[in-house]
Amino acid sequence: MSAPVRASAPGGRTLAVAWALVLRNLVAIRRLPSALVPSLVFPVFGTIAFASVYGAAIRQYYPDLPRLNWYVPLNVLQGAAFGSVFLAFGAIRDFQTGIFDRLLAAPTRRTAILVGFVLTAMVRSLLPLVLVVAIGAVGGMSLPGGALSLVLLLVATLMVAVIGVCWGVGLAFRFKSMAAAPLMQVGVFVLVFLSESQVPEAGLSGWLKWVSAVNPATQVLRLGRQGFLHEITWAETWPGLVAFLGLFALSAGFAARGLRKLVP
Amino acid sequence: MTAPLSVRPRALAQVGALSRRAVVGLLREFPLLLPGILFPLVFVAINAGSFTKSLPLLRACCYPELDSFVTFTLASSVVQGVLFGSVQGATGLATDIEQGFFERMLASPVNRTAILVSRLAGAAFLGALQALLFAVVLTIFGARVAAGAAGYAVLIVSGALIALGFGALLAAMAIKTGSAEAVQSTFPLAFVLLFASSAFFPRETMTGWFRTLADWNPLSHITEGLRDLVIDGWSWSAALNALDLPLAVTAVGIVLALVALRRRLAAS
Numbered sequence: 001m002s003a004p005v006r007a008s009a010p011g012g013r014t015l016a017v018a019w020a021l022v023l024r025n026l027v028a029i030r031r032l033p034s035a036l037v038p039s040l041v042f043p044v045f046g047t048i049a050f051a052s053v054y055g056a057a058i059r060q061y062y063p064d065l066p067r068l069n070w071y072v073p074l075n076v077l078q079g080a081a082f083g084s085v086f087l088a089f090g091a092i093r094d095f096q097t098g099i100f101d102r103l104l105a106a107p108t109r110r111t112a113i114l115v116g117f118v119l120t121a122m123v124r125s126l127l128p129l130v131l132v133v134a135i136g137a138v139g140g141m142s143l144p145g146g147a148l149s150l151v152l153l154l155v156a157t158l159m160v161a162v163i164g165v166c167w168g169v170g171l172a173f174r175f176k177s178m179a180a181a182p183l184m185q186v187g188v189f190v191l192v193f194l195s196e197s198q199v200p201e202a203g204l205s206g207w208l209k210w211v212s213a214v215n216p217a218t219q220v221l222r223l224g225r226q227g228f229l230h231e232i233t234w235a236e237t238w239p240g241l242v243a244f245l246g247l248f249a250l251s252a253g254f255a256a257r258g259l260r261k262l263v264p
Numbered sequence: 265m266t267a268p269l270s271v272r273p274r275a276l277a278q279v280g281a282l283s284r285r286a287v288v289g290l291l292r293e294f295p296l297l298l299p300g301i302l303f304p305l306v307f308v309a310i311n312a313g314s315f316t317k318s319l320p321l322l323r324a325c326c327y328p329e330l331d332s333f334v335t336f337t338l339a340s341s342v343v344q345g346v347l348f349g350s351v352q353g354a355t356g357l358a359t360d361i362e363q364g365f366f367e368r369m370l371a372s373p374v375n376r377t378a379i380l381v382s383r384l385a386g387a388a389f390l391g392a393l394q395a396l397l398f399a400v401v402l403t404i405f406g407a408r409v410a411a412g413a414a415g416y417a418v419l420i421v422s423g424a425l426i427a428l429g430f431g432a433l434l435a436a437m438a439i440k441t442g443s444a445e446a447v448q449s450t451f452p453l454a455f456v457l458l459f460a461s462s463a464f465f466p467r468e469t470m471t472g473w474f475r476t477l478a479d480w481n482p483l484s485h486i487t488e489g490l491r492d493l494v495i496d497g498w499s500w501s502a503a504l505n506a507l508d509l510p511l512a513v514t515a516v517g518i519v520l521a522l523v524a525l526r527r528r529l530a531a532s
Contacts, residue, residue, distance in 0.1 A: 038452060048474065049459040056325075056469035057318040182299075198314040208313025 014112045021103075021116025022123065028090055029124065039086050043079030043128045044135055047071050051139075054198060061200050062229060065142065072136035073153055073225040074197055079128025080157045081164040081192060084121040085184045088168025091117065095176040100262075110259055114169065114252075121165035125157050141228070149227020152237070156224025159244040164188060166251035173258030191217045216243035278378040279385060286386025289356055300348035301394065304341040305401060311337060311464065325468040327495045335407045339490035340463040341398045342419055343483060346391045346426045347454050351447065353387035353427065354434030358444040370532065380439075380525055384431055384518070391427020395420045410497040418493055418503050425510035426486065430454075432517025439524040463487045482509045 029036050047068065055067030062070065094100040103113055133141075133150065143149045167187055171180040194211045195218040196204065204212055212218050223240025226232055290297065312333045323330050330336055360366045369379050399409070399419050409415040438447050458464075460474070461483035470478055478484050489505025496502070 042452075045456060045459075049456075052470050052472070052474035053459060053465045054315075055471075056321060056465070057315055060318065060321060193310050198310075199317075203315075203317050204313055205316045206313050208310065 014109045014115060017106075017108045017112035018115035018119055021113065022119045025087065025090060025116065025120040026123065029087075029120075036086075039079065039083045040127060040131055042082065043075040043132050046078060047075040047132050047135055048139075050075070050198075057199055057203065061203060065144070065229065066140050068136045068139045068141040069144075069228040070225075072132055072141055073156070073228055074192075074221065076129050076132045076153060076157055077160045077221060077224055078192055078197075079132060080121075080125035080160045081188045082185070083124050083128060084161045084164030085168040085188055087117065087121050087124060087165055088172045088184055089178070089181060091169050091172040092176065092178055092180065095172070104263060110263060111256075114166075114255055114259055117165050117169050118162055121161040122158050125161035129154065129157050143227060144230050145227025145232040148232050152227050152232065153224045156220055156240065159220055159240075159248075163244070163247045163251045166248070166255040170251065170255035170258045173255065173262055191215065192221075195221055197221065216247050219243035220247070275375040275378050278374050279382045282374075282378060282382030283385040283389070286353075286356065286383050287389055290353065290386060290390055293356075297349060297352055297390075300345050300352060301397065303348065304345040304398065307344070308334060308337045308341055308402065308405075315465075321469070322466060326466045327491075329410070330495055331408060332406050334402055334405050335494060336491070337464075338399065338402045338407045338409070338494050339419075339487050340458075341402060342395045342423050342490065343426060343463055343487050344458055345394045345398055346423045347430055347458065347483075348451070349390055349394050350387055350427045350431040350434060351451050351454060353383065353390060353431045354438045355444045355447045356386075357383045357435050358438035358442060358447045361438065361442040362444055367532070370529070376525065376529060377522070380435060380521055383435060384428055384521075387431035388424040388428040391431075392420050392424035394427075395423025407494070409494050411493040411502075412498070414498055414503075415493040418506050419490060422486065422490055422506045422510055425507060425514055429510045429513030429517050432514060432521045436517065436520035436524040439521060439528050442528075457481065457483055461487060482513065485509055 050071045051067040055071075058067055058070045091100065094103070104110070133153070145152075168184045171184050171187075174180070175183075194208065195215045196212055201209070201212070219239040220243050221240075222236050226236045316333045319330060319333060322333075322336060327336070357366075360369075366379070370376070399407075399416055403409070409419070411418070434447055434450060437450065438444075441447070460477045461481040462470075462478050463483060467475060467478045467484060467488075485505055486509050489502050489507070489509075492499065492502035493506065
């Protein structure tokens with residue numbers, strides 16, 4: 001007589017399975033440099049190009065700070081967001097090669113699949129963070145908020161990675177094809193650029209000023225950027241945390257519902 | 265009984281027919297053209313919201329007559345949109361090669377050069393159309409072309425020439441590689457080329473090696489020629505600036521594309 005099937009197989013514990021998926025996703029990233037390199041080159045190029053092209057405009061608002069101080073945090077967060085979306089392309093490839101069906105058939109909680117993607121995105125987001133901050137340091141960036149500035153930038157980076165990957169895989173679970181790729185990128189582009197991405201609130205005008213004020217990404221950006229502009233304050237920290245919680249609830253719910261729909 | 269194929273149709277008629285096919289093919293895949301149309305317009309909207317308050321800076325450094333940021337971005341929108349569109353045009357040629365249509369054309373009594381010229385004519389037509397579209401849309405949103413009708417005409421002709429020039433360069437690549445993916449992969453390069461120029465902000469506000477890069481970038485000079493016509497009004501030197509470099513790029517691109525075509529014919 002065979003042993004009764006346990007409610008949760010030993011290999012099926014959520015975190016253990018999620019971590020195994022993280023390792024697998026990271027290996028997949030390493031094996032596909034054509035997908036990894038552009039997502040690292042763009043934040044670096046963006047930092048240099050934005051600071052060089054629009055730096056004069058930023059100087060109007062922060063005359064004593066290096067131009068890079070405004071653009072390093074932006075490009076770190078943008079790199080984390082787009083990197084997470086590229087990770088969702090991997091989910092689409094998994095659908096097309098049938099690997100995802102095997103994951104769904106495995107004796108484990110479905111949540112582990114989602115947690116696996118989220119953790120991978122968080123680990124992956126450290127790459128643009130390190131690279132862009134290093135470029136900034138070489139280019140003369142300063143830290144008026146001290147070492148805590150980097151900690152807050154790290155926190156904001158992880159937040160953006162989580163939101164980005166939930167949005168990306170949420171779409172991947174629904175479309176299961178690369179047709180979703182433009183939508184994934186447009187969503188991130190809209191969230192990032194309809195905020196104080198290029199100039200501070202004082203420099204915005206017209207419809208963009210209004211949209212930026214209600215866009216939660218503005219608060220997350222402020223949280224990560226504040227230490228590069230001035231002393232760190234609680235007043236610029238808590239709205240970012242609240243905005244993240246709101247965005248996380250929406251994007252994680254979107255991804256979880258998409259995953260649930262996959263299972264008959 | 266069918267009539268014998270006594271006389272080959274003239275090359276010009278072949279170019280006309282194949283150009284029509286190229287344009288219809290591009291218009292049938294309109295969704296693929298949308299990024300090249302929408303992205304520059306979205307970029308204008310976001311930049312206008314971000315940099316309208318920087319107008320005093322632009323007036324002080326280079327354009328005392330500048331009345332709005334939308335006017336400032338009209339030239340760069342044309343260059344940006346047409347450049348992105350030319351990638352799509354060359355992708356069509358690469359797709360023809362991938363799907364074997366190019367080989368069938370070679371097997372038919374069609375003038376070899378007509379195959380290439382027709383694709384480029386299609387790209388130029390599309391470039392002119394895009395330039396017209398950007399000029400009309402941004403005029404509706406407050407842009408003013410100080411050079412008047414002549415300025416609009418140069419914008420459209422320059423748009424066609426930019427599409428022709430960069431389309432020819434990309435066509436050379438399409439013929440050489442025969443891969444639509446390889447042509448599409450030049451899209452980020454177009455983006456880099458644009459950003460490392462004065463397309464989005466004047467060169468006078470840049471410093472260091474990036475300024476040098478922008479000084480040497482042909483897109484800076486093309487955009488500035490068009491921008492001078494839009495902001496300062498008509499001048500022959502500005503018109504020449506907007507047209508001579510695209511013409512030079514066209515000449516180089518066509519030579520490279522013809523060489524690539526000859527090599528491909530020799531190989532097959």
